[in-house]
Amino acid sequence: MRSAHTVEQVRAAEQALMAQLPDGTLMARAAAGLAAAVVDLLGGAYGRRVLLLVGSGDNGGDALYAGTLLARRGSAVEVVPLGSTVHEAGLAALRAVGGRVVATGEAARPDVVVDGIVGIGGRPGLRDDAAAELARHEGVPVVAVDVPSGVSVDDGRVDGPHVRADVTVTFGTHKVAHLVDPAATACGAVLLVDIGLELPTAPVTALQPDDVAALLPRPRGADHKYTRGVVGIRTGTAYPGAGLLSVAGAATGLVGMVRYAGPDAVFEQVRLVHPEVVAATGRVQAWVVGSGGGEAAGADLASALRDDIPVVVDADALAHLPAEPPVPLVLTPHAGELARMLGVERDEVEARQLEHARAAAERWNAVCLLKGRHTLVAAPGGDVRVTTTGVPWLATAGAGDVLAGLVGALLAAGLAPYDAASVGSWLHGAAATYASDGGRAPITALDVARSVPAVIRTL
Ligand SMILES: NC(=O)C1=CN([C@@H]2O[C@H](COP(=O)(O)OP(=O)(O)OC[C@H]3O[C@@H](n4cnc5c(N)ncnc54)[C@H](O)[C@@H]3O)[C@@H](O)[C@H]2O)[C@@H](O)CC1
Numbered sequence: 023m024r025s026a027h028t029v030e031q032v033r034a035a036e037q038a039l040m041a042q043l044p045d046g047t048l049m050a051r052a053a054a055g056l057a058a059a060v061v062d063l064l065g066g067a068y069g070r071r072v073l074l075l076v077g078s079g080d081n082g083g084d085a086l087y088a089g090t091l092l093a094r095r096g097s098a099v100e101v102v103p104l105g106s107t108v109h110e111a112g113l114a115a116l117r118a119v120g121g122r123v124v125a126t127g128e129a130a131r132p133d134v135v136v137d138g139i140v141g142i143g144g145r146p147g148l149r150d151d152a153a154a155e156l157a158r159h160e161g162v163p164v165v166a167v168d169v170p171s172g173v174s175v176d177d178g179r180v181d182g183p184h185v186r187a188d189v190t191v192t193f194g195t196h197k198v199a200h201l202v203d204p205a206a207t208a209c210g211a212v213l214l215v216d217i218g219l220e221l222p223t224a225p226v227t228a229l230q231p232d233d234v235a236a237l238l239p240r241p242r243g244a245d246h247k248y249t250r251g252v253v254g255i256r257t258g259t260a261y262p263g264a265g266l267l268s269v270a271g272a273a274t275g276l277v278g279m280v281r282y283a284g285p286d287a288v289f290e291q292v293r294l295v296h297p298e299v300v301a302a303t304g305r306v307q308a309w310v311v312g313s314g315g316g317e318a319a320g321a322d323l324a325s326a327l328r329d330d331i332p333v334v335v336d337a338d339a340l341a342h343l344p345a346e347p348p349v350p351l352v353l354t355p356h357a358g359e360l361a362r363m364l365g366v367e368r369d370e371v372e373a374r375q376l377e378h379a380r381a382a383a384e385r386w387n388a389v390c391l392l393k394g395r396h397t398l399v400a401a402p403g404g405d406v407r408v409t410t411t412g413v414p415w416l417a418t419a420g421a422g423d424v425l426a427g428l429v430g431a432l433l434a435a436g437l438a439p440y441d442a443a444s445v446g447s448w449l450h451g452a453a454a455t456y457a458s459d460g461g462r463a464p465i466t467a468l469d470v471a472r473s474v475p476a477v478i479r480t481l
C-alpha cells in the first residue's frame with residue numbers, strides 16, 4: 023500500500039524521531055536522497071549547473087545541503103534566495119564548497135532547477151518573485167523538494183501559481199498532493215526517500231499490485247458458479263452499446279455468472295458477444311444500473327434498491343439517488359455528474375476532487391468513485407484510495423461502462439464496496455495500460471475489458 027499522510031501526521035512523526043536523533047540528522051538524510059535524485063536525472067554531478075530556488079524554511083535547507091553534496095562532486099551550484107530569510111547553516115555549508123548566491127534574474131542557465139521554495143509548511147500559491155524566477159527557466163528540468171511549491175499539500179488543490187516538476191523527491195512518506203489531482207500532475211515522477219519516520223494509518227492510500235492480489239476473489243476447490251457470485255446488469259435501455267460494455271466489464275471471469283436484466287432486444291445483442299450471459303430470472307448478489315440507461319435509469323435503480331444487495335450506480339442513475347439509500351452503494355460519477363449531484367460547477371469538482379468525492383460519500387453514506395486521471399474512491403468517514411494505474415488512452419467512450427460492470431462483479435464476488443470499487447478501478451487502469459502496450463497504442467473500451475484476465479495473470 024502506498025500511504026499519503028497529512029502534514030499534521032508528518033510533523034508529529036518528525037518531532038518524535040528528531041527527539042531521538044542528533045540535530046540535523048533528518049535534514050541530512052533528506053538532502054542525501056535529494057542529491058542522489060538530481061545526479062540520476064543529470065546522469066552525473068561533475069560539471070553540471072544546478073540552480074537552487076530557496077525559500078525561508080527547512081525546505082530550502084534541504085535544497086542547500088543537497089546543493090552542498092552536489093558541489094562537492096563538481097557541480098556548479100547557484101542559489102537564488104526567495105524568502106525573507108534563508109537556512110543559515112545550509113547556506114554556510116554550500117558557500118564553503120563554492121556555491122554562489124545570485125539575485126533573482128541573474129542566474130546562469132542551469133541544467134536543473136531545484137525547487138526548495140516551500141514544502142509542507144507552505145501556503146498555496148507562489149509569490150511574484152518566485153513565479154518570475156521560475157518562468158525564466160522554462161524548459162529546464164525541475165526537481166521539487168518534498169512537494170512542488172505552491173500546491174495545497176493536504177488536499178491536492180492548486181489554486182494559484184505553482185511549480186510543475188519533472189521529479190518530486192519526498193521524505194518519510196507520500197503526502198496527499200502526490201496522489202490527488204490536480205496537484206499530483208504537477209509532481210512528475212515521485213521518489214520517496216526513507217528518513218525513518220514511524221507513521222500512523224494514512225487517510226489517503228493507493229493500492230499496489232500486492233494489495234490487489236490479496237483482495238482479489240479467487241475460486242476455491244469446492245466453489246461452483248453460484249458460490250462465486252452472480253452479478254445482475256440492468257443497463258443499456260437507451261444506449262445498448264453501454265449495456266454491452268457494462269456486461270463486458272462484468273464478464274471477465276471474476277464472478278461465477280452474469281445475468282442481464284435490460285430490454286430483450288439488447289439482451290439478444292449481448293448474447294451474440296457474450297453467450298455465457300443469462301437472463302435475470304434468479305437471485306444476484308449485486309446490481310449494476312445506470313450505464314446507458316437514459317430515462318429508464320431511475321426505474322432501474324428503484325428496482326435494484328428493492329433487493330437487499332449492494333448496487334453500482336452509474337451514469338444516468340446518479341440523478342435518481344434516494345436521500346437515504348437502503349443498501350450499500352458504489353457511486354461512479356465523472357466530474358460533471360458529481361457536480362450535478364452536489365449542485366456545484368464542474369470546474370469546482372475538478373479543482374477540489376478530494377473534497378467533493380468525500381462530500382458525496384458522506385451525503386449518501388456510500389462509496390463514491392470519482393473518475394479521473396487519478397480516480398478517487400472515497401468511503402464514508404473520509405478514507406480515500408487513489409488509483410494510479412492507467413494511461414491517457416483510457417479516456418475513451420464506454421470505458422466507464424466497463425468499469426461499472428467490473429466493480430459490480432467484484433461486489434457480487436463478495437468484496438466490500440470500498441474494496442470492490444478500488445480494486446475494480448485499479449484493474450481497469452492496469453488493463454488499459456496492458457491493452458495499450460504501456461501507453462503506446464490507442465484502445466477501445468472493449469479492449470480494456472478483454473485485458474483484465476491478462477492483468478490478473480501478472481498478479
Ligand atoms: N521537519 C523535519 O524534520 C524535516 C523537514 N524537512 C523539510 O522541511 C520542510 C518543512 O519545512 P518548514 O516547516 O520550515 O516549512 P517550509 O520550508 O515548507 O516553508 C515555510 C516557510 O515558507 C514561508 N512560506 C509559506 N508559504 C509561502 C509561500 N506561498 N511563498 C513563499 N513563502 C512561503 C513561511 O513563512 C515559512 O518561512 C519539509 O517540506 C521538508 O522539505 C526535511 O528536511 C526532512 C526533515
Ligand SMILES: [K+]
Binds near residue numbers: 081166167169170
Ligand atoms: K518545494
